[in-house]
Amino acid sequence: MVNEALIWTYLEEVSDPEIPVLSIVDLGIVRSVKLANEKVEITITPTYSGCPAMKHIEQAIIEFLAEKNIQASVVLTLSPAWTTDWLTENGKNKLREYGIAPPENEVDKSVLFAAPTIVPCPLCASKDTRMISQFGSTACKAHYQCNACMEPFDYFKCLK
Amino acid sequence: MNSLYKYILRIADDSLILGQRLSELCGHGPIIEEDIALTNIALDLIGQATSLYEYAAIVGGEGKTADDIAFLRFEREYVNVLLVEQPNGDFGMTIARQWFFDSFRVLFYDAMLESTDQQLAAIAEKSLKETKYHWKHSSEWLVRLGDGTDESHDRVQTAINYLHRYVDELFFMDEVDTALITEGIAVDLASLKVAFDAKTSEVMEMATLSFPTNNWKQVGGRVGKHTEHLGHILSELQYMQRAYPNMEW
Secondary structure, rough: OHHHEEEEHHHHHOOOOOOOOOOOOOHHHHEEEEEEEEEEEEEOOOOOOOOOHHHHHHHHHHHHHHHHOEEEEEEOOOOOOOOOOOOOOOHHHHHHHOOEEOOOOOOOOOOOOOOOOOOOOOOOOOOOOOEEEEEOOOOEEEEEEOOOOEEEEEEOOOOO | OHHHHHHHHHHHHHHHHHHHHHHHHOOOOHHHHHHHHHHHHHHHHHHHHHHEEEEEEEHHHHOOOHHHHOOOHHHHHHHHHHHHHHOOOOOOHHHHHHHHHHHHHHHHHHHHHOOOHHHHHHHHHHHHHHHHHHHHHHHHHHHHHHOHHHHHHHHHHHHHHHHHHHHHHHHHHHHHHHHHHOOOOOOOOHHHHHHHHHHHHHHHHHHHOOOEEEEEEOHHHHHOOOOOOHHHHHHHHHHHHHHOOOOOO
């Protein structure tokens, strides 16, 4: 019997194409699942406006559920706007294990010249790290380096 | 065409043209971190433009798609401000242009959160978060360059002197705005000017830079009268659609 809870568990198997260790549920981009007359409508929201993965994710959801004989449609919503507060605890742990530092609580982005956020190294856990660049390999990441183990790493930057 | 459609296009064209300009730096940034930063910002801007063109396509009601609107207009039909079409120049010019634009956009999107048009308010909510980050990046660079070496100071001051003539146009309003302001849809740009002047003056002072005393202003973009640079941008932006009409990825 298909119900909304079952669909949520299926969606946990659809991964983010850029960070495959995260499911779209971990990432907090699935906003709602509605089931009516055996049709499923799933609402998702982009992490960043220009996120090139959105079309891919939409298609992946439809195809994955089709394999389970569920006909789904995907709706995109912009408001409320995605925030890293929606990353699940499970998702944050998976990021750390994968070598990406999960978001830390940051002061408002519009504060100029604020002291940079302390981001612990995901590899050796040292807090002696430095920001290399505010921008990284994807819109959701910044680039850091650990002063203790010298490893460069990605930081999944805080967005509120 | 109705006022709302024209209004959305103005915001969308600013984002698209600046996004296209910045993406010219892909592979040409002064250092790899800035190459990545500027193209990340380009991607956000093009993403914001996409949301806006998609909305314009619905509001326009002529069966045009977002791509049709973005790629298949003539130069005089683009209504972006002149500031965003100015060439990248040196890094000082790129940063100064970005900083003027970001300083405006943060205030603009913040005010647009209150729009009675729900879709515009939603786009503003999404875009504001990204724009604050851009603004932080461009402001910090402006100070680093202005308060840096003699050469970086001179170059970014030259950029400010050149671009300053285009800044006033960010606050340009005409009958397109007036009707929509009454309905609570559009932002009354005049109400942002005091905050803009205060914010920009503060950063300029930190950067040890000064605005030019020559107050000559140049407008025209909002009604389709552009500098020579837009045509060159469009020839590249529209190349695929002109060479292979109706092609799709």
